[in-house]
Amino acid sequence: MPEPLHVKVFRFNPENDVAPTFDHFQVPVFDNMAILDVVMHIQNYLDRSLSFRFSCRIGMCGSCAMYVNGRARLACRTQVSSLKTRAITIMPLPNFPIIRDLVVDMEPFFDKWKKIRPYYVPKKEIDRPVTVQPDSNEREFIDDMLDCISCGCCYSACSMVATHKDYLGPAALNRAYTLIADKRDAIRVDRLKAVDRSYGVWRCHTQFNCAEVCPKNIVPTRSIQNLKRRCVLKKFGVFK
Ligand code: SF4
Ligand code: FES
Numbered sequence: 001m002p003e004p005l006h007v008k009v010f011r012f013n014p015e016n017d018v019a020p021t022f023d024h025f026q027v028p029v030f031d032n033m034a035i036l037d038v039v040m041h042i043q044n045y046l047d048r049s050l051s052f053r054f055s056c057r058i059g060m061c062g063s064c065a066m067y068v069n070g071r072a073r074l075a076c077r078t079q080v081s082s083l084k085t086r087a088i089t090i091m092p093l094p095n096f097p098i099i100r101d102l103v104v105d106m107e108p109f110f111d112k113w114k115k116i117r118p119y120y121v122p123k124k125e126i127d128r129p130v131t132v133q134p135d136s137n138e139r140e141f142i143d144d145m146l147d148c149i150s151c152g153c154c155y156s157a158c159s160m161v162a163t164h165k166d167y168l169g170p171a172a173l174n175r176a177y178t179l180i181a182d183k184r185d186a187i188r189v190d191r192l193k194a195v196d197r198s199y200g201v202w203r204c205h206t207q208f209n210c211a212e213v214c215p216k217n218i219v220p221t222r223s224i225q226n227l228k229r230r231c232v233l234k235k236f237g238v239f240k
Contacts, residue, residue, distance in 0.1 A: 003086055004028050007038055009050065010091040013100050020098075022089075023047065029080060035068050036075040039090065039102070052102040059215060062151030066102050067091040072153035072213045093156035109152050112168045116176040116194055123186040130184050142178045145223055147216040154210030154220055166199040170210035170220030173201060177223035180230060192239065196231040204228075 004026040012020035027041050036054055043050045054064040057076045064075040068090050069083055080088070096104035122130075132139045154170040155161055161169045168176075176195050180188050195201050204224045211219040233239040 002029055005038060005080065006087050007042065008087075008089045009039070009042065009101070011050075011101055012098055014098065029086075033080045034076055035066065035073065035078045035080065035088070035090065036064055038080065038088065039066075039075065050102075051100045060149060062149035065093055065151040065153050065156070067093055067156065072156045074151060074153070074215045077215055093152055095156045095158070095161050096152065104152075106150075106152060108165075109150075109155050109169070109171070112172040113150075113175060115168060116172050116179075116191060117187065118172070118175045118179070120179060120182065120184070121186045123184065126184070132182070132184070138181070138183070142181050144216075145174055145178050145218055148174060148218055149216060151215060153213045153215060154218075157209040157213045159207060159209060160203050160205060164199060164203055167203040168195065168200055170204075170224065173204070173227060174218060174220040174223040177227050180227065189234070189239070192227070192230060192234055195227055196234070201227045201231060 007025045007027050008022045009025065010020055011017075011023050025042050025046050027038050036057065039050065039052050043052075052064070052066070052075070054076060055061040059074055059077040062074070065072060066075050068075070068078060069085070069088060072093055090102065092098050092102045092104045096106065096109065099105050148171060150171060152171070158170055160167050173195060176191055179185050180191050182188070185191070201224050204221065206221055206225070208219070208221050211221050214220070230239050
């Protein structure tokens with residue numbers, strides 16, 4: 001029998017607990033085991049009260065993000081073998097209020113999305129959908145930035161989010177950039193105004209923490225740099 005995993009799991013139920021604690025579990029390991037399998041084993045066989053979120057199990061819904069061995073990761077896409085250790089510590093994502101155990105409150109994160117109006121607004125004079133060719137420069141330029149699954153890993157890794165609660169954060173700014181780069185959008189200039197402020201793009205200190213943890217290989221820092229450039233162009237009246 002291979003040595004089991006020694007798993008330390010953050011526990012906190014704000015309704016009953018004064019402070020968080022850690023529980024320790026031994027979990028048998030199997031081939032191709034993911035962190036999601038670890039917490040499911042604990043819930044199924046060792047402690048049914050453990051709370052965590054998941055849905056798709058294929059890295060698409062973004063709901064299973066957790067802080068595993070010191071890094072934000074998708075539990076369903078993180079192979080135990082990739083951690084290269086039998087000692088695993090699982091915690092909720094930093095920078096989010098905790099609802100219970102590994103479940104965090106995503107509301108502050110999505111409130112930031114609401115501020116940038118994360119949906120396309122068509123121009124009034126356009127009476128039918130306008131297509132953007134998949135192989136056009138305009139589309140290819142934002143291609144990888146469109147893959148965001150709103151998992152919150154970047155937000156949890158961002159030191160500016162940690163120290164400035166009003167900062168819009170990498171995911172919302174990345175989304176804003178994809179819309180501002182879309183010439184069909186009717187409110188591009190207003191969007192740019194919404195991010196051109198101290199708690200918008202100018203709060204980013206270009207540390208790339210967000211890019212390091214993004215499970216979709218998005219580089220929100222690059223989107224934010226592009227937004228800063230457009231803010232400057234707007235000041236000189238060049239951005240329309
Ligand atoms: Fe998750 Fe990446 Fe989107 Fe951030 S940019 S929410 S890390 S998918
Ligand atoms: Fe959907 Fe992990 S369960 S991304």
